[in-house]
Amino acid sequence: MGKTEEEIVSAMGERYDVMLHVYMEGIEEETRSVSGLTGGEGYRLMKYEEKHSGGLYPRAAARAMGIANVNASMGRIVAAPTAGSCGILPATLISLAEQHHKGKEEVVNCLFTASFIGEAIAENASLSGAEGGCQAECGSAAAMAAGAGVELCGGTPGQAADAAAFALEAVMGLVCDPVAGLVECPCIKRNAFGTVQALLAIDMALAGIKSIIPADEVITAMGEVGRSIPESLRETARGGIAATPTGKKIAERLTKSSDPHFPS
Numbered sequence: 001m002g003k004t005e006e007e008i009v010s011a012m013g014e015r016y017d018v019m020l021h022v023y024m025e026g027i028e029e030e031t032r033s034v035s036g037l038t039g040g041e042g043y044r045l046m047k048y049e050e051k052h053s054g055g056l057y058p059r060a061a062a063r064a065m066g067i068a069n070v071n072a073s074m075g076r077i078v079a080a081p082t083a084g085s086c087g088i089l090p091a092t093l094i095s096l097a098e099q100h101h102k103g104k105e106e107v108v109n110c111l112f113t114a115s116f117i118g119e120a121i122a123e124n125a126s127l128s129g130a131e132g133g134c135q136a137e138c139g140s141a142a143a144m145a146a147g148a149g150v151e152l153c154g155g156t157p158g159q160a161a162d163a164a165a166f167a168l169e170a171v172m173g174l175v176c177d178p179v180a181g182l183v184e185c186p187c188i189k190r191n192a193f194g195t196v197q198a199l200l201a202i203d204m205a206l207a208g209i210k211s212i213i214p215a216d217e218v219i220t221a222m223g224e225v226g227r228s229i230p231e232s233l234r235e236t237a238r239g240g241i242a243a244t245p246t247g248k249k250i251a252e253r254l255t256k257s258s259d260p261h262f263p264s
Helices: 005-028 039-050 055-072 086-099 104-124 137-151 155-172 187-206 214-228 247-256
Strands: none
Touching: 005 039, 005 055, 005 086, 005 104, 039 055, 039 155, 039 187, 055 086, 055 187, 086 137, 086 187, 104 137, 104 155, 104 214, 137 155, 137 187, 155 187, 155 214
């Protein structure tokens, strides 16, 4: 990259600062999407969690949806690794850092681990929903979050690899079927589920559970599965829930209306 270590670490720190800002923005108000189709999912779940003391998992899921809400409203996010999966990695690490009293420097170091996992997936499979389905976006984000989260919690590199494998295995074959072609439904909720999957993968790995299939082989398998997914289920909005009667009506309404609004 032609940069010093200090410059690269500083750049990663700036990305984490954006993550910290956007996660607060997403849960402090009912951020509506540009289309009006979605909005406030993260805010509502966080309010529910605060009232019922649901704990780490719903709190992290709320943050993930809040970040995805900001993305859908055309706000500034960090693609981690994509805009459609932008909530999973930050929500996981921010929530773990809060629970385990970790500072910014520790989280930034773990973001490099996440980036290494993402690079391995990009080189050997795909990070694109258009190429490999949602397993390549939310699945990859969950794998990156799982590996980085293990490091943040004091686990070993082997445990980080196991956690990444668990996260990918959990969504192997997951299709990309955005309603009306928008990164909103089901994408925002899949960010929440991806975050919980990452957290569970971290717990499993730290408990000493091993991945029977090595992480690199899981990544390769994910790539092969992605290439086998029909084009209609790879971000074309021609299959899955996008092709349901309601999904088609939403797409038609969005196409016809210059100022669409859908009741929550």
